[in-house]
Amino acid sequence: MSNRDRIFRAYLDDQRQSLQAPLASVQAFTESLLEQDAISQSSELKADVKKIAKAAVTMTEMLASISGFAQDSQTELSRLRHDLRNAIGLVDGYGDMLLEDCDDEVAGDYIRQIRHQSRLFQGRLEQFNLGDDGKVASDPIAAIFKSFKRGIIRDDREHMAASILVVDDNDSSRDLLAHQLQRQNYMVIEAASGARCLEIMRSAEPDLVLLDLVMPDMNGYEVLQVIRADEALRRIPVVVVSGMQDEEGAVRCIDAGASDYLLKPVNGTLLRARIGASLEAKRWRDREREYLAELEKSQRFIRKIFGRYLSDEIVQRLLDDNDGLQLGGELRQVTILMADIRGFSALSQQLAPEQCVQLLNNYFAAMTEVIQRFRGTVDEFVGDGILVIFGAPLSDSDDCDRALACAVAMQLAVETVNERNRADNLPEITIGIGLNTGDVVAGNIGSELRSKYGVVGHNVNLTGRIESCTVGGQILAAPATIAASTVQVLAGRRISVSLKGMGDAVMLTEVLGVGIPYDLLLESAPEEWQSYKENISLTLSVMAGKKNGAKQFKVEVCARAGESLRVVSAEVLPVLADVSIEGFEVACYAKITEQLSGREYVLTLTSANTQLRSLLQMNSSRGR
Amino acid sequence: MQTILLVEDNEMNRDMLSRRLKRKGYEVVLAVDGQQGIDMCLQNPPALMLLDMSLPVKDGWQVAREMKATPALQHIPIIALTAHAMADDRQRALLAGCDDYDTKPVDLPRLLGKIAHLLGAAE
Structure with missing residues (x-):
């Protein structure tokens, strides 16, 4: 068979299957309809449903002729199209009458499903064209098969026909199995060798494989071994079909990873039952895998997005908590920490740009580590400034205490930064930290294209002003922060300041240390004058x-x-x-x-x- | 009640379409091939003929031409029904003498509209 012929055959098979699939659904719905009391208790309605079923069967049979088409079979196609249009009209016509006659809700739903499948069929029938082979991709079977499966999923997800790969080197026994399966409305692909089986499994991902054991070149056991060693292939259930009547062989197959074992000649009922069971088991495994993959995907996304801003612990808690991801705007009480390198503008003027960046990177790396340790949320790096939130997106009773301890730890960490700076031949730095506690609006702020979790509000601005009152090495806290703290705060001076937008003077507290459990003290024993x-x-x-x-x-x-x-x-x-x-x-x-x-x-x-x-x-x- | 003669060789199609038309208030008589259709028209002319074009022995085109060539029958409006959807089908049907044309599968509301229109015009 030439390559072109192969492609054309594959195309025809695909077209046939895509036309047969909605008909199979129609048949399945008629069976369900016949089980409904509203239908089964009326001989007239029952007769009409059976006519729909009969039309579907007739059409399915008519479609078998497609496989025999050649590229110039325009007349045959025209004839087939004509007959199919006539027949699908029956499905529509009887369906409409049933809808008029039957006021049972469930039955009505089935009938509407039948009408839907009929429209699907008619759409595909109009699309079907012998000249379409040019579109077929280089690995035709796989490409067509995949796109076909996608089409089915899109069109009627709930009634997707399972795809079964039949592997047998013997043409007649393969045909027999394929035929049996097609009659049970499965989509069937065929492979005549073990190697081709693996190829198709990789490219087309069938739902189930029926595998013959005795084949030249690569036998069934060998195929099973390859499948078992391949994580992607292992997911596809394999039912072994063998002519050998021995229990030991069956055990060997199951050991090698087969899901089930059938003896030739294959009994139709048994085949249906075994396939059904294997497919059902696979569906559950697939669903579970999809669910896990989905979960992992969203967790990866969250880690990626928030990892830079949130401590690992908070990210984990967000992931564990179902409601944690709803980060819409909300009023929250938080403690805000703002830190700034003192005199950075002047410092940066003395440095080359790359030195400046290195200095900032040394600084941010050390500070981020400290902030994460105290479970703060880095809201922003602005120039040399850091805005940290304690209490959003997750709040805790010790938000304020952690913020105070974090501030002291940050001041202590500056020494590490300076050691590094000295080694890198960079100037030493000092930082000032302002702390404030109060209500802010927290949420995802920004546009759809670019948004981030952040806080806004008067209290954020106020923190900035408090911070601007500090000198290097100093921590100043707002009265609200001192009031909200439960940890012991070693206070230094109290400084009364008038802050823009604050009306009366505010008494800021210089924080020199925090008590147990943090037990952190600034080392700067005041030097003698x-x-x-x-x-x-x-x-x-x-x-x-x-x-x-x-x-x-x-x-x-x-x-x-x-x-x-x-x-x-x-x-x-x-x-x-x-x-x-x-x-x-x-x-x-x-x-x-x-x-x-x-x-x-x-x-x-x-x-x-x-x-x-x-x-x-x-x-x-x-x-x- | 107006009588429609449905000429259709396929039994199920006959059954289905005739029942649907009856539900819409028409009396429907049936012919299984073209010759029988013409004979029935001669005996008892219907108000309208629904004519499937792909009939065995004597096809729809032939039936339409004969009807329109017979003085006693040429007033009976004919709607051609075809499951072929060639671009020139409609043209061919009209040339053969059909008064209107519709495709299969039948869209009943559309077909009813055409029937009502022709019956209205015939009155």
Whole structure:
């Protein structure tokens, strides 16, 4: 047989099967109809149902002639089409009359199903064309078969005919089996050798294989062994059909992975029963596998989407909890943590872009690890800033405590980051952290194309403002956070600030540590003030936003403790204002952190260049 | 009640279509081949003839031509029914003298519309 002929044969078989499938469904529905009391108790209705069944059988038989068509069988096709149109009209006509005569609901449904199958059939009949072979793909049987199966699934999922691969080297016994199966409305494909069997199993994925044992080249046992070793093939049940009447052979087959064993000549009823049982078992396994695959797919998706933002534990809990995935907008009480590298803008100006990225990556890697440990949700990385939520998407009674502990742990982790930075020849950093607790709207925010889980609301903005009051190494918490905490908080100074949009002054608490079970303490034992013998004069410009403002102050530095400078000013200085220190080649920044007494203030450096540092150092050493 | 003569060789089709027409209020008489159809028309002319075109011995085209060539029968409207769906089928049926044409499988509401139209025109 030439390749072209093979393709054409396969095409015809496919067309025949696709036309026979709706007819098989029609027949099945007529059988169900006859079991309905509304039908079986009326001889007229029963007779009409039987006429539908008869028409379906007649058409199925007519369709057998397709297999004998040649590419120029236009006349035969025209004749067949004519006869089929006549016959399908009977299905429609009797169906319509039954619908008029029978007001039983269940029976009505069956009849409508019959009408549906009839439309399906008519559509396919009109499509059927002998000239269509050009479309057939290179592995015709597999391609056609697959597309056919898809078509069936689309059209009438519930009545999909199972596909059975019949493997036998003997043409007549293969034909006999194929014929028996076709009569039972299975879709049948045939293979004449073990090798072809495996090929078709891989490409067309039949629902069941009927396998002959005695074949040349590759016998049934060998086929079974290959199937058993292949995970994809193992899913397809194999029923062995053998002429050998021995129990031992049956046992051997079952051992080799066969689902069942039938003896030749095959009894039709037995065949039907065994196939039915094997298919049923496969359907359940398939369903289970599909379900698991679906589950795994969605879990992979969730991990991928949320993994970057949520701790593993929260992802797992979301997956375990059925309702956890409904991340729509909702009002939630959360504790918000915002961290920022102090003086990062100035720092970044001194660094090459790739150094800047490396610095941020060192920093984010260390911080993400800490945040995950305390089950925080990283909502956003903005520039050098991190926004972390505790209490969404899942809330816990210790959200606030974990946030406080996380803040302290983050400050402690900065030292690790700096070790790394020193090794990478990058500048050291300090971070400030603001904490706030309150209601936010949490949910998937964004458009359909791009959305992420996040929080919005006044309390988020407020956290940002609290954070901007910090200096390097400092944690400031809102009163709500302190009130909501159940863990012991080691509080440092209390700082009263007026925050934009907050009306009255807010009393922020400096957090120095959290108690059991976290037991974390900031190590920064306050350094001793060291006085300068000679004051150092500095000019400060109050910054509005991040641009240098107009207002300037002259201050005298009289003592130093670490990054803090004690300064005396003739004028009143704005507490918590960010200032730039004038007169240096590279910009230096500081924050006015505290008013000590009338004219004495504490100025904390957030970004100092070497020029300023050496100036302060020289003077400092003179002070010892 | 108006009488429709259904000329159809297939028994099941005859049974089905005649019953459906009866339900719609027509009296239906049946002929199993073309010659019988013509004979029945001569004996007792129906109000309309539904003519299957693929009949054995004397096919529908022939029947239509004979009917329209017979003065006593040419007033009987004929609707050709065919399961062929060639593009020129309709043209051929009309040329043979049929008054209208419909395809199988029959779409009953459509066919009833054509019947009513022809019977209305014949009155």
